[in-house]
Structure formats: structure tokens, C-alpha cells
Amino acid sequence: MFVRGELEKIEHKVLKGERLTRGDGEKLFACNELSWMGALADYVRKKICGDAVYYNVNCHVNLTNICKSRCKFCAFGRNVDDGGAYAMTIDDAIKLVEEASRDPHLSGLHIVSGLHPTWTFENYLAFVEVLHKKFPALHIKGFTGVEIQHFANISGLSVEEVLIRLKTAGLQAIAGGGAEILTDRVRNLLCPKKATAAEWLNVARTAHKLGIKTNASMLYGHIETLSERVEHLIRLRELQDETGGFQTFICFPFLPKNTALEKEIKQTSMWDDLKTMAISRLMLDNFRNIKAYWVMLTVPVAQVALSFGANDIDGTIHRENILHDAGATSPRSLAEDEIIKIIREAGRIPCAIGGNK
Numbered sequence: 607m608f609v610r611g612e613l614e615k616i617e618h619k620v621l622k623g624e625r626l627t628r629g630d631g632e633k634l635f636a637c638n639e640l641s642w643m644g645a646l647a648d649y650v651r652k653k654i655c656g657d658a659v660y661y662n663v664n665c666h667v668n669l670t671n672i673c674k675s676r677c678k679f680c681a682f683g684r685n686v687d688d689g690g691a692y693a694m695t696i697d698d699a700i701k702l703v704e705e706a707s708r709d710p711h712l713s714g715l716h717i718v719s720g721l722h723p724t725w726t727f728e729n730y731l732a733f734v735e736v737l738h739k740k741f742p743a744l745h746i747k748g749f750t751g752v753e754i755q756h757f758a759n760i761s762g763l764s765v766e767e768v769l770i771r772l773k774t775a776g777l778q779a780i781a782g783g784g785a786e787i788l789t790d791r792v793r794n795l796l797c798p799k800k801a802t803a804a805e806w807l808n809v810a811r812t813a814h815k816l817g818i819k820t821n822a823s824m825l826y827g828h829i830e831t832l833s834e835r836v837e838h839l840i841r842l843r844e845l846q847d848e849t850g851g852f853q854t855f856i857c858f859p860f861l862p863k864n865t866a867l868e869k870e871i872k873q874t875s876m877w878d879d880l881k882t883m884a885i886s887r888l889m890l891d892n893f894r895n896i897k898a899y900w901v902m903l904t905v906p907v908a909q910v911a912l913s914f915g916a917n918d919i920d921g922t923i924h925r926e927n928i929l930h931d932a933g934a935t936s937p938r939s940l941a942e943d944e945i946i947k948i949i950r951e952a953g954r955i956p957c958a959i960g961g962n963k
């Protein structure tokens with residue numbers, strides 16, 4: 607039960623710039639004073655990063671959906687002989703990026719894929735090498751901590767060696783996915799075949815040590831408890847204290863359609879999405895950028911989320927696949943004009959970034 611005195615104590619701490627505790631985070635999740643929470647998160651957002659809202663003109667490249675992990679929350683992964691399974695060739699990837707490059711503002715690639723059971727690390731590396739050589743002006747953000755750990759497992763190289771080879775090939779940053787909820791209980795139930803919480807954090811820590819920026823995310827609204835959401839945010843905050851290498855945090859609400867959890871779990875409400883966005887901003891006091899990912903939130907909710915702590919709305923994407931397999935109802939891409947309009951309508955300043963964060 608949330609009482610007003612506790613709410614005032616939290617507000618006082620935020621206004622004084624004091625760090626919120628685990629207990630504060632749990633109290634916030636127990637509280638339904640949504641407009642108050644949004645205003646507080648908006649205050650922090652404005653103090654940390656002003657009124658600019660970042661976006662980029664980017665292209666998602668999903669090399670393959672064939673994946674040996676088959677996480678219960680994922681509608682994208684397939685077995686080799688499943689209908690709809692695909693694996694791109696290097697020529698396919700070049701063709702996709704050439705098509706996206708017709709937009710002269712294209713600035714970055716976002717490459718994430720399944721854990722293909724027979725591809726080697728060299729197979730994945732070759733895509734980065736070729737795309738970087740052919741499109742040197744594009745910033746390449748590629749692979750999640752889960753994929754990097756998988757590359758280490760299948761190659762016998764250390765995580766550090768994998769990262770050095772990817773960086774040499776042209777990789778500039780690492781994607782934030784694969785974090786899901788960073789507790790062993792949740793991962794053992796949902797995705798036992800992929801990187802553990804400690805492994806995911808170790809990939810991020812190692813990347814930061816090598817000067818490679820990474821993003822972080824949270825997939826919420828499935829089997830996790832609200833305390834586990836807080837635990838997840840605290841683990842990210844602790845690592846950010848240690849390295850300062852996270853660029854952006856992204857909240858991903860779970861989309862159940864076509865997943866193994868479809869019958870058991872309902873999609874999160876807008877209320878939960880906005881509350882989680884605001885709490886993320888308040889708990890992650892050492893993250894500058896909090897992203898409202900319009901594909902998962904939908905465009906209208908992402909726009910409102912700009913008043914709940916978010917200062918980033920992702921990019922044009924070109925053609926989204928992963929979340930549309932899970933029933934995302936948002937468009938597969940957005941025109942740059944549309945993104946600018948969404949940001950301006952929210953009273954904020956659109957700010958295109960050259961790199962792909």
C-alpha cells in the first residue's frame with residue numbers, strides 16, 4: 607500500500623538529485639500516481655538532457671531468424687526446417703542496405719539476428735567486414751550481448767577477442783537487446799540456452815573496457831515480478847557506475863502474439879508502459895538517454911512517453927521484422943518527416959544523430 611508521505615520522500619530525493627534505492631523503486635511500481643510519476647521523470651529528463659529528442663535514419667538488418675535458443679518470449683526465432691526460416695547471404699544484405707541507402711540521410715545499420723546452429727563466428731564477421739567496406743559512412747551497431755557470448759562459445763575465443771575482431775571489422779557499437787530481465791530465475795524459465803545474466807553483463811563490461819559503447823534494455827511484462835524489474839535496473843545502474851559505457855536504455859514491453867507464452871500472458875497496458883518508462887528514468891540516474899521504442903510501444907504511446915522521461919524515439923528502421931512476427935501493430939518503418947512531426951507535436955526539438963545509437 608502506497609502512502610502519500612512515502613511519495614513525498616521520493617519526490618524530495620529526486621528534486622535534490624539523490625539516488626533512489628531498491629525500496630524506492632518497489633514503492634514506485636506499487637504506486638499508481640501516474641501523472642505525478644511522469645512529471646517527476648520529465649523533470650529529471652529536462653535537467654539531464656534538455657528538450658532535444660534524438661532519432662536517426664537507420665536500417666535494421668536481421669541476418670537470419672534461424673536460432674538454436676528458441677526463447678519462450680520470441681516470435682522471431684525458427685528452427686531450420688520451419689516455414690518462414692531464412693538465412694541471408696552477403697549479397698542479400700548488400701541489396702537490403704543499397705535499397706535503404708536510396709535515402710540520402712541513412713546514417714546507420716542495426717544488425718541483430720538469431721543464433722544460427724551451423725554458422726561460424728567467421729560467417730557473422732564477414733557480414734560486418736563487407737558492409738563496412740561497401741558502406742563506410744554508415745555507423746554499424748551490431749549484435750546483442752547474447753550474440754557476442756554465442757560467438758565466443760562457438761569460436762573458442764574469449765569475449766574480448768571476439769569484440770576486438772568485430773571492432774577491427776568495422777563494428778562501432780553493440781545493440782542493447784538480449785538483456786531481457788537480468789535475473790537467473792527469469793532467464794532459466796524463459797531462455798535457458800542463451801547468455802546468463804552474468805554473461806550478458808560481462809559482455810557489456812568488456813566492450814566498455816575496449817571503448818565500444820553499448821545499449822541496454824529491459825523486456826518486461828512476461829513472467830517477471832515487479833521486484834525483478836527493479837533488480838534489473840539496479841544491475842544496469844551498477845555497471846554504468848563502474849564503466850559509464852552504456853549510451854541508451856530501451857524499455858521493451860513484451861508482445862505475446864505467436865510466442866510460446868501467447869495463451870498465458872496478456873500484453874502490457876499503456877499504463878504499465880508509461881509507468882515503467884518513468885521509473886526507468888528515475889532509477890537510472892546515470893543514463894543520459896532513455897528511448898521510447900515506437901515499434902513496440904506504438905507511435906502514439908511513444909509520443910506520450912516523451913513526457914514520461916524519454917529523450918529518444920529510435921529511428922526510421924526501413925523494415926522491421928522481429929517484432930512484427932510478434933504481432934506489433936505499428937508500421938514497419940517511419941518516414942523521417944513523420945518522426946520529426948511526432949517530436950514537434952510533443953513540444954520537443956527533433957535532433958537527428960549521425961551515428962546509430
Ligand code: SF4
Pocket residue numbers: 673674675676677680681682683719720721752797800
Ligand atoms: S530472442 Fe534471440 S536468442 Fe532468443 S530465440 Fe529469439 S532470436 Fe533466438
